[in-house]
Amino acid sequence: MGPFLLSSAGLLSKKFLKPIWSTIESAQCKENINLTANVVRELTTMKMLSYDAKALCIGQRSVSAVLAMKREGISDVHAVYRPPFFPLRNRKLVTELDYEDTSFDFVFSRDLETVPVPASLVLEIERILKPGGIGAMLVSTSGSDSNSLVRSVSPVSSLLKNSSVVHVASVGEPVLVAFKRNAEDGFRFDQSPQFPADCPSVVNNKPYIDFLEPLLEEERADFERRIHYLPEFIDVVSSRKRLVYIDIGAAGHLKMKTRSWFFPSYPIDKRAFNAYFVHHNTSVLTSYVKSPGVTFIYHPGLAATKAITDPEDLEPFVEDESFDFLAWFKETVSFADFVVLKMNSSDVELKFLADLIETGTICSVDELFLRCTTGYNDCTGILKSLRSSGIFVHQWWEE
Structure with missing residues (x-):
């Protein structure tokens, strides 16, 4: 029997490629829906996420994440499929989200390990979170023991400027890292500030x-x-x-x-x-x-x-x-x-x-x-x- 050749008339033809890709895409979508549902259940159980929260999903899997959140009872949820990335002289990229400061109660993303500049993504999530709002990210882990969970926190916690990690949990294979934006990270005057007499x-x-x-x-x-x-x-x-x-x-x-x-x-x-x-x-x-x-x-x-x-x-x-x-x-x-x-x-x-x-x-x-x-x-x-x-x-x- 001669060699088996793959050609445009074989498995790589449009006739075969489309159903194969649709099956893979469907499986990935189902996996992401289940993961997002697990995140929602975990955080609602911990009373870190309420069903009336204004939520945003960021990343390439944000559409299926929105579907999962709506199924879990969160109706006011939005999606950013792919934040704009701008090239900078062949060095790094910067991510910008087209939302006002303090716009959301909850922001969810799985893209920390795939975006070119993770720090920019975290900073943008912090910027659009309301004071006291929750950011949630799924990151990969190399094991199932407690030490691997601790190691999974570092890629997120090391980038936070105005927030603190409040919850870490396994939700299937990845690890959920949830952080809370500081309630008083803005500048507000409740009364006139006082200065030394010799100022x-x-x-x-x-x-x-x-x-x-x-x-x-x-x-x-x-x-x-x-x-x-x-x-x-x-x-x-x-x-x-x-x-x-x-x-x-x-x-x-x-x-x-x-x-x-x-x-x-x-x-x-x-x-x-x-x-x-x-x-x-x-x-x-x-x-x-x-x-x-x-x-x-x-x-x-x-x-x-x-x-x-x-x-x-x-x-x-x-x-x-x-x-x-x-x-x-x-x-x-x-x-x-x-x-x-x-x-x-x-x-x-x-x-x-x-x-x-x-x-x-x-x-x-x-x-x-x-x-x-x-x-x-x-x-x-x-x-x-x-x-x-x-x-x-x-x-x-x-x-």
Whole structure:
């Protein structure tokens, strides 16, 4: 008998390939439905998931996962079949989900081990989870003993920034790792913050707080011209030797050809400042490296602060646990005589502002600009609280 040949007329023909593939696909779909159902039953039993939760399934098997959740009684469930992946100069990829911050009570994915950048997927899940919300991921395991379960947690727990692992269990072959987003990982003022009696910025600027421009509920075209800058009231140039300007998340207005990197109407020439631009995108920052007097600070922790839509603007998330941004900030402002700080109202940056207040480092900031982004609704409330406590702060609108 001669050799058995596979050809277009044999097993690889469309006639045979389609039913074979349909059988495999059907088996995989059934397996995923069963796994997802096991996850739902496990978490509802543990009272970590309620049937009225707003849920999202992420990944290539999200359609069958949605079907399983609906069968188990969760009706408000959505799916992202394949989050967009953007290539970055043949290095890494970044994942972005097209959902607002704190949108879901529950997020489920099996794609941690298949996405190009696992950290980006975890960060995005944390971003869209509501405070107290549950994220659930299925990861592979090399055994069935307790040690293998512990090892399965690490790929998830090592990437979490604003959450904690709350449950681990075997659900068939893979391991379920459930984490809960911290209930207080945003920045909120319940009352006006209190500062030390000798807080320099509060003591020095208190006489001028009443001259600050009124706060606006919505943006006006002439808002910048209405601002009363601190140098209008004090002699900064002749009485201060080292002037420092720090812009956190600076890349947005750098690209605008009609504006310089500092506020055009500010009463001090930008060249008098030692300027620091802080951002997670090194390619954007380094394109402005020739700007005189500007130092660029790479802060990878800012990567989750903004939804990125232009692939050319993307930069891979690179973990750098050795860089302590708060320590850098303290050291930088400690050598300054006059400090201007501009920052956004994203969760990450507002948490940093909370750290500045808690540590008293805010007392070294003379003038603060808080950029009110559309994703945060209580920007005006924060500004009022800061002003009532003696911080010379301006409302800065999103470009």
